[in-house]
Amino acid sequence: MLRSKSVTLLRLAAFGCLAYLACGGAQAASAAPKAGTVRIAVEGAFPPFNYLDSANQLQGFDVDVAKALCQAAELTCEFVIQEWTGMIPNLLSGQYDAIVSSMSMSAERRAKVAFTRKYYDSPxxxxxxxxxxxxxxxxxxxxxxxxxxxxxxxxxxxxxxxxxxxxxxxxxxxxxxxxxxxxxxxxxxxxxxxxxxxxxxxxxxxxxxxxxxxxxxxxxxFGDGAGIAVRPTDDALLAKFNAALDAIQANDTYDTINAKYFPFSIR
Structure with a gap:
């Protein structure tokens, strides 16, 4: 699967609703988000964690976790498909607000971005x-x-x-x-x-x-597992994601997503 050099937005419906809606067309990465919208970057080329299905819709473990976190945190979110090499630079430049894309929390990355606690671990x-x-x-x-x-x-x-x-x-x-x-x-x-x-x-x-x-x-x-990356100054968003992660792991939401993709726990 090719990594697109352009960035496509797939809009996640406001989480007062539970429906997931895809926008009809692609938008530029620099397109201004709606006020209060949190934009989440994923690669879309890393199955089973994030990928595009036959209908060109984002699927995967990362995507399902991101949706659950936005719902738990009562955030309105939208997805941005971003090729891997531009992930951190484009986060820091403000093209989106968070990365939920199986990013390991290495020392090098921790020097550039802030991470939540891990949401899964893998050797x-x-x-x-x-x-x-x-x-x-x-x-x-x-x-x-x-x-x-x-x-x-x-x-x-x-x-x-x-x-x-x-x-x-x-x-x-x-x-x-x-x-x-x-x-x-x-x-x-x-x-x-x-x-x-x-x-x-x-x-x-x-x-x-x-x-x-x-x-x-x-x-x-390889860090201490995969975490959600935000800009170092986004303390409030980091706190919301950590609280949401606690919430979905305390109920059966996280475990249900885990079981959908793996026959063993990846916490």
Whole structure:
């Protein structure tokens, strides 16, 4: 799935109502929001967390969580589809107000934006084709192989630091990364475990491949889980999101969303 360079707005109905409405056409990122509207950025190319369905509507775990948070906080919200590399710069420039897009809370990102507490956690993991001759996942094990990662991700930063001697191909989006592994463009990839789980478990293409090695956790690069990012000065919005997150995890809302996408808890 391609990452659009333009930014499309999908309007979320005021949360006095429960209906989700999509606008008829695309709007520019700089279009002025309605007074009191909170604009939430998602990538739209990271299934099962956020993606566009066959009707070009946003779906996924992040999207459902964002809707639930806006309802609990009594906020009027709208979604902005934003390519990944522009996520933080465009938040800081005011093109939207929050990011709910599986963003790990790395030290580098915490220096630029403010995060809520985590709304889910996931390690990173290596994936290879079934029957692969890959015997291990150290830099020495991979020295003669081709490694794949997705651009501007924590996984890319991690491999730059610890796998700098390994030939690495950087793909623009996760679907391209998975295709690169399946069609043997690369021999092994490093990806968020929950993100790639859907591809491995629920798609024909993903049946080619499997996890290799154990879970990788490194707070410096992958943070302490995924959080909702806001501008450092938006203390009031940050507090509302944290309170809303407490509310949906205290009742069955969060667990219902979790069960829709995963057969295990990702808290």
């Amino acid at each position: 990173s993991v290596f994936i290879v084709r079934k029957g692969s001759a890959v015997t291990g996942t150290s830099a020495d094990d991979l020295k003669d192989l081709k490694l794949g990662v997705t651009s501007a991700t924590s996984q890319q930063a991690y491999t730059k630091q610890f796998y700098g001697s390994v030939s690495t191909t950087v793909f623009p989006a996760s679907p391209d990364l998975y295709k690169g592994l399946a069609d043997e463009t690369v021999d092994i990839i490093l990806e968020d475990k929950l993100a790639v789980y859907d591809w491995l478990a629920n798609t024909k293409a993903g049946s080619c491949c499997e996890f290799k090695g154990g879970d990788i956790k490194n707070a410096e690069y």
